[in-house]
Amino acid sequence: MKAGVDMGRDKTRRLSGSRHLRQRLVLATLISTGVTIDDIRSGDAAPGLRPYEVSLLRLLDKISDRHTIDINETGTKLKYMPGVIQGVKGLEHDCGVHRGIGYFLEPLILLGLFAKAPRPYRFGSKDPSVDTFRMTTWHMLKHFGVPLEGLELKIDSRGSPPLGGGEVFLRVPNINSTLTAVNWVDEGMVKRIRGVSFSTRLSPQIESHIIYAARGIFNRFIPDVHIFTDHRSGASGGRSPGYGVSLVAETTTGCLFSVDATVSYPSVDEINEESEKPELMSPEDLGVQAASVLLEEVAQGGVIDSTHQGLLFILCALCPADVSKFCVGQLTPHGIETLRNIRDFLNVMFVIKPDPNSNTVTLKCVGGGVNNTARKVS
Incomplete structure (x- = not known):
C-alpha cells in the first residue's frame, strides 16, 4: 500500500530512540516505507527492545509477506522493511504478560483494515481492558465507513497481572479501497452509561461492590445507568486474581467516552523480599475512582x-x-x-x-x- 505522497519502498527513514516505536512501525507498514531505528534504550541498564516490542515484531512477521526484520545482538538497532499485509487465517499469537492485549489490538485494527483479506486472530495476554475496544473503539470506526458487521471481539478468558492468561478472538474486516x-464535531449530551465489572479468581461479590460505588457517583447526574457483571473462574479466569471495571458514557449524538480501571497483585519481581504483600485498592474505591474519571472525560x-x-x-x-x-x-x-x-x-x-x-x-x-x-x- 502506498500513500498519496512519495514514500515508497526505495526510501528508508532513519530514526532514533524507543519513543512511540509501536506507532512508527504501524505507520511505516501502512505506507510501505522502511525504517532504521538506532539507540533503542542504549543508555539504559537493560538496553534494547523490550519483550512486548519483540512480540509486536513477531506479530508483524506473522501477518506480513515479503518483509524483512533485522535486530542487532543487543536489541538497540532495528531495521524493518514492511511487506504486504496478508493476514493469516486462524492466526494465534501469545502477547506475553509485559503489556496488555490493548497494546496489540490497536495496531492490528489499523493494519487489518488494509489487509489483503479479512482474517480472524486469537490473542493471549494479561490485560482485560479489551472491553473498551468492544464497547467504544468499534463504534468510532463506523464513522470512517468501516462496517460493524465485520468486526468481532470475543473474550474467551480474562487474565490479570502478573501471570495473565487472558485470551480474545478478533476479526477485523478489510476495506475495499x-x-x-x-x-x-457535535458531542451532544450524555444520555446513558453502560459498563462491565469483572473479577478473576475472586468472589463475585466484588463486582457488586464496584457497581454500587460507581452508581453512587453516577446517580447524582443521570438515572440511566447499567453495569453488567462478568465473573470468571477456572480456566476462563486466567492465572492470577484481579478485578476491574470498564465504563462507557453515550451521548445523544452517538459519541462514546470510556475509562478502564483494574486492580491486581504486582509480580514477584516488583515486591521486595522483606516487604509484606501490598494492600490492594478496595472495590468500592475502584468504583468511585472509575466513575469520577469518566465524568472528567465527559467534562473535557x-x-x-x-x-x-x-x-x-x-x-x-x-x-x-x-x-x-x-x-x-x-x-x-x-x-x-x-x-x-x-x-x-x-x-x-x-x-x-x-x-x-x-x-x-x-x-x-x-x-x-x-x-x-x-x-x-x-
Whole structure:
C-alpha cells in the first residue's frame, strides 16, 4: 500500500530512540516505507527492545509477506522493511504478560483494515481492558465507513497481572479501497452509561461492590445507568486474581467516552523480599475512582475520550484527500506525539483551533490518501 505522497519502498527513514516505536512501525507498514531505528534504550541498564516490542515484531512477521526484520545482538538497532499485509487465517499469537492485549489490538485494527483479506486472530495476554475496544473503539470506526458487521471481539478468558492468561478472538474486516473522511464535531449530551465489572479468581461479590460505588457517583447526574457483571473462574479466569471495571458514557449524538480501571497483585519481581504483600485498592474505591474519571472525560468535551485521540488522528490522516474535521478535549502528550509522527510519515498536517470558551480543540486535515492496495497484490 502506498500513500498519496512519495514514500515508497526505495526510501528508508532513519530514526532514533524507543519513543512511540509501536506507532512508527504501524505507520511505516501502512505506507510501505522502511525504517532504521538506532539507540533503542542504549543508555539504559537493560538496553534494547523490550519483550512486548519483540512480540509486536513477531506479530508483524506473522501477518506480513515479503518483509524483512533485522535486530542487532543487543536489541538497540532495528531495521524493518514492511511487506504486504496478508493476514493469516486462524492466526494465534501469545502477547506475553509485559503489556496488555490493548497494546496489540490497536495496531492490528489499523493494519487489518488494509489487509489483503479479512482474517480472524486469537490473542493471549494479561490485560482485560479489551472491553473498551468492544464497547467504544468499534463504534468510532463506523464513522470512517468501516462496517460493524465485520468486526468481532470475543473474550474467551480474562487474565490479570502478573501471570495473565487472558485470551480474545478478533476479526477485523478489510476495506475495499479507502476510509471515509469525517465531519464529527457535535458531542451532544450524555444520555446513558453502560459498563462491565469483572473479577478473576475472586468472589463475585466484588463486582457488586464496584457497581454500587460507581452508581453512587453516577446517580447524582443521570438515572440511566447499567453495569453488567462478568465473573470468571477456572480456566476462563486466567492465572492470577484481579478485578476491574470498564465504563462507557453515550451521548445523544452517538459519541462514546470510556475509562478502564483494574486492580491486581504486582509480580514477584516488583515486591521486595522483606516487604509484606501490598494492600490492594478496595472495590468500592475502584468504583468511585472509575466513575469520577469518566465524568472528567465527559467534562473535557470533544467527540472521543483522551485515550482514543491517537487512533482518531491516524484514521483521519489515512482517509482520502478530503477534509476531515473533528473536535476533541485537551490534547494529550500522546496525541501531540501522534500528530508529529503523522506529519513525518504521511506528510499530513492538521489545522488546530482551540476554543477558549469550551476548552476543546477543533482539528482539520486533508487525508493522505492511503489505499488498500494489498488486495490487488497477488
